[in-house]
Amino acid sequence: MNAVVVAVGLMLILSLSRVHVVIALIVGALAGGLLGGLGLEGSLSAFNKGLGGGATVALSYALLGAFAVAIAKSGLAHALADKALILVGQQAKRGTGLLKWAMIGLLMSVAISSQNILPIHIAFIPLLVPPLLYVLSQLKIDRRLIACVLTFGLVTPYMFLPVGFGSIFLNDILLANVARAGVDTSGIQVTQAMLIPALGMVSGLLIALFSYRKARSYDMERIEQTKRVAVRYSPKSMLVAVLAVAAAFVIQLWLDSMIIGALIGFVIFSASGVVRWREADDLFTEGMKMMAMIGFIMIAAAGFAEVMRETGQVGALVEASVAWIGNSKALGALLMLLVGLLVTMGIGSSFSTVPIIAAIFVPLGVELGFSPLAIVSLVGTAGALGDAGSPASDSTLGPTAGLNVDGQHNHVWDTVVPTFLHYNLPLLAFGWLAAMVL
Template sequence: MNSVVIAVCLMLGLSLARVNVVVALTLSALVAGLMGGMTLDATIGAFNDGLGGGAQIALSYALLGAFAVALSHSGLTTLISRTVISRLGRDANAKELAWMRRLLLLALGAMAISSQNLLPIHIAFIPILVPPLLHLMSKLRLDRRLVACVLTFGLVTTYMVLPLGFGGIFLNDILLANLNTNGLNAVREQVPGAMIIPALGMVLGLALAVLVSYRKPRDYQEQQILAAEPEIATELNRRSIITALLAIAATLAVQLKTDSMIFGALVGFMIFSFSGALKHVGDQDLFSQGVRMMASIGFIMIAAAGFAAVVKQTGEVATLVSSLGELIGDNKPLAAFLMLLVGLLITMGIGSSFSTIPIIATIYVPLALSFGFSVPATIALVGTAAALGDAGSPASDSTLGPTAGLNADGQHDHMRDSVIPTFIHYNIPLLIFGWIAAMVL
């Protein structure tokens, strides 16, 4: 059997068995290399070379974690929670709670969408915005699995159809460029339209999550939330609130200017440090808390980069697609389904739809043209094959980001509360709608 398939299945199986995702990725990378014909030294070398690719995002998470902890001690987050909860009132009825739940979900979804285009900060807002809202979510008895689905929907669906910000990078700079490099002759205007049908699968998945799967209330331990996000019992300090607002504005401005989450979070944290607003808490303690909160996420991203490097080095993706070509014969519907399925496997393993396209486009474009798929259908096939697995991969920032915010108090399991819910609600509909797009376009 193909080494890539075995390695991805092994990684998912180990992760589901509660083996640490970093360990699962590392072992699976070793298996991929050895079964792909590489020597042990070559496999370790490729893995080590790839680790640097995840270092930037890991450091970004660490600094964002420190900034998020600083915000929680400033009193701004307490002010937000108090304001909303006081407006609800202690005797809020079920209708009022349901209305507030919908409003909160709508706000988080809008922020996730905006983070891809209007304010292209990607997942940087999640570890800053979400942990302080855990008190409110607990009051509303909101299922965090639903919040994870809402956030992932905004992060993934947006770049699939809107050619702005990260969507412009995905649709034009990566997808269109790689398609044309391999002989498709597509034009820019065709790409968003070809991805609309697959995106409707994401919409269906979100509707199922909201209306069916996670509509029932879910309770969380308030003491654990208070331990991670302490509410200030005394009068809120106006100076601290103003400092927090300035720090947020500066963080956003620096990130937009430098395109770096690292320096944006660093500036925000330094504003807190030099302002004296947090003199009651040591800077070192805050930084350590933030790094500890985000450490596991960062290490997963580093290990995922090493895994991706080994998979690319084996060359087994091309072998996998070639073997599928022999299996398919002249069956066009089967060809579309298997191409999408292989894309799901690859993206689940390496955790990035943006990195999947260069791997599969060189093989998929000639294969799609040989089966007579139209230009829009080929765009939909390759684009959907790459997007498949971004939601639902243990190593994807589209699941790691929500976990980073929702698990601030240790009550949100990455695999069972982020990965599995988003995999079920998005990958299955996306696979179906991507296949439909390939057949009708």
């Protein structure tokens, strides 16, 4: 059996069995490496080699966590939560339907903006979501719906909008790798290629809004214990918070470094006195601990991905599919998308998946007679498949980090499974449709 299939399948089974994702990734990687002929020593060597690839991302998230705690200390997020609580009280007598949709719209808007307008990715989640949990729970909003909303905002913009992270994915990764594999992309409108798959994500969101429309109750005492320590905020702390966020944003764009941007933002809080110097060390440590799980999972996922590359079994998986395809474009498109789903579910990153599959899929797409536009759509969709729904993806880890601060939101069953069902399945269907009509 193919090593990639076994490794990803074992990782998913262990995750669904509530084994920690880091352990599931390690066990899956070792099993795939052994089956792929690397041996135990070779599998461990490849895994260790890949760990360094996730270190930069992990450190970035750790520093962003510290920055987020400093922003929370300023009271910015709590001020927003206080305003929302006032609105809850005002709406209580008239029903909370309007406020419920306002909260969902707010979180979706911020998630979308985090990819394009203010490219801070998932860093906003541990900053904004925990202070709002009390409000969301009073409104009895199902957190699985919030997970789906946040994941939609984290994935769909980079799939379709060529700005911020979208510019990196669509132009620097997708078009560049398709061109490198032998297809002329000079006249291709990448948004046209990804429009139909993006509509698949929209349809999944609409289904999620229906699936999780019913009220769901949470233990308010547990939320009270974790939601707030008394946080005092003032016009000065609000101003410093805005300046720190703006500085972090500018530095990140200027130096292309989330690490330096978050560090500068934290320094501004310390220098202004909003974060007292004697408290800085504890706050910094608290923030890094908050994002530690994401960091370790991303590091383990990088090791897992390196083992999969070393086995060489991704190419073998595609070659095995060719025998089933024949000359059928419809079957070819479906199998390519399924392979992309499998690879991304294991690696956890669409950005890392596209370079792996493009070199194989592009020649296959040309041989089957797909147009250049359809090939771009196929490769882009195959790469994005699995980002929503992978236990190791930051698009699922981020929502869990914010929604589970009180221990009432399970990563696999409340984030991974809902996002997989509501986004990967429609994306498969719409991606296949795009390949057939473009």
